[in-house]
Amino acid sequence: MELPEDVGSDDCLASYTHIYSPDLLRDQVAFITGGGSGIGLRIAEIFMRPINLTVVFLDRCLIKCFLAVLFFKCTTTCADSKRNAFFFDTDAAGNFLCPASALSFNAFKTVLEIDTMGTFNTSKVVYEKWFKDHGGNIVNISATLAYRGQALQVHAGSAKAANDAMTKHLAVEWGPSGVRVNAVAPGPISGTEGFRRLGGSGAEAAGSFQSIPLQRAGNKTEMAHCTLFLASRASSYMTGAVLVADGGAWLTSANDVSALLGIASSKSAKL
Numbered sequence: 001m002e003l004p005e006d007v008g009s010d011d012c013l014a015s016y017t018h019i020y021s022p023d024l025l026r027d028q029v030a031f032i033t034g035g036g037s038g039i040g041l042r043i044a045e046i047f048m049r050p051i052n053l054t055v056v057f058l059d060r061c062l063i064k065c066f067l068a069v070l071f072f073k074c075t076t077t078c079a080d081s082k083r084n085a086f087f088f089d090t091d092a093a094g095n096f097l098c099p100a101s102a103l104s105f106n107a108f109k110t111v112l113e114i115d116t117m118g119t120f121n122t123s124k125v126v127y128e129k130w131f132k133d134h135g136g137n138i139v140n141i142s143a144t145l146a147y148r149g150q151a152l153q154v155h156a157g158s159a160k161a162a163n164d165a166m167t168k169h170l171a172v173e174w175g176p177s178g179v180r181v182n183a184v185a186p187g188p189i190s191g192t193e194g195f196r197r198l199g200g201s202g203a204e205a206a207g208s209f210q211s212i213p214l215q216r217a218g219n220k221t222e223m224a225h226c227t228l229f230l231a232s233r234a235s236s237y238m239t240g241a242v243l244v245a246d247g248g249a250w251l252t253s254a255n256d257v258s259a260l261l262g263i264a265s266s267k268s269a270k271l
């Protein structure tokens with residue numbers, strides 16, 4: 001099977017072949033958190049390629065001006081251009097490998113604040129300011145870490161499990177307002193900060209990905225396509241769902257503490 005184009009860096013794609021109709025998101029507005037690098041950046045790029053879509057993306061360095069500026073810009077854009085829908089993707093995350101016994105209280109809290117509080121705060125503000133009256137669509141970026149209790153990941157696994165619960169709770173509460181809430185759960189995705197921090201390159205070089213059913217890492221464009229599906233009318237009857245896009249990795253990959261400690265040590269994590 002031919003894979004979608006991607007590059008390992010945060011550069012834009014040299015070429016891109018649409019897999020959906022280019023006007024799938026016509027006249028909509030997208031707001032993407034964590035859009036400054038990695039999966040979030042590729043989502044922003046792929047979303048910008050369709051005709052007549054406005055994309056607003058945000059990264060942590062801009063977070064302080066977010067509440068003041070963003071909704072002025074988004075609501076103005078929506079109102080002025082009569083754009084009739086609005087959706088957002090949230091991909092802000094923080095992670096590193098660390099055993100629970102070595103994890104400080106502040107480290108756990110920091111990751112929860114970025115991943116879980118960040119998702120809730122943004123979802124709530126978007127809902128109050130726009131979705132409540134106009135409907136909309138939220139796509140969260142999740143993870144499979146909690147499915148089997150991944151070693152060295154109690155902080156990120158707990159945070160993303162909370163986000164999966166939040167996806168369902170908000171889908172139930174906000175569905176009557178015309179708001180869909182879904183999530184994509186990526187596996188190891190090359191060319192991302194997570195891949196570098198969590199030992200993806202070493203695992204790939206060591207042949208560990210042979211144990212993944214699809215026997216390779218995913219790429220950022222593939223994650224953008226999953227997000228595009230959930231953000232578009234192609235998934236119009238889906239809400240409260242987590243779309244796992246990991247090549248089957250969570251089913252078969254090693255979850256062995258000793259092996260993962262080896263990766264963590266070689267990455268100079270605080271152990």
Ligand code: COA
Pocket residue numbers: 093094095096097098102103104105106107108110111114193194195197269270
């Ligand atoms: N292992 C264990 N603890 C760590 C750590 C690591 N590799 N990196 C940071 N911490 C701890 C710090 O020691 C601190 O705890 P302390 O005050 O008890 O010493 C706490 O986490 C907060 O660290 P700090 O650097 O002040 O927070 P930050 O907000 O600047 O950074 C992180 C947030 C820690 C999540 C950082 O890794 C980050 O910015 N990541 C963003 C990118 C990313 O992780 N992408 C991958 C997504 S999969």
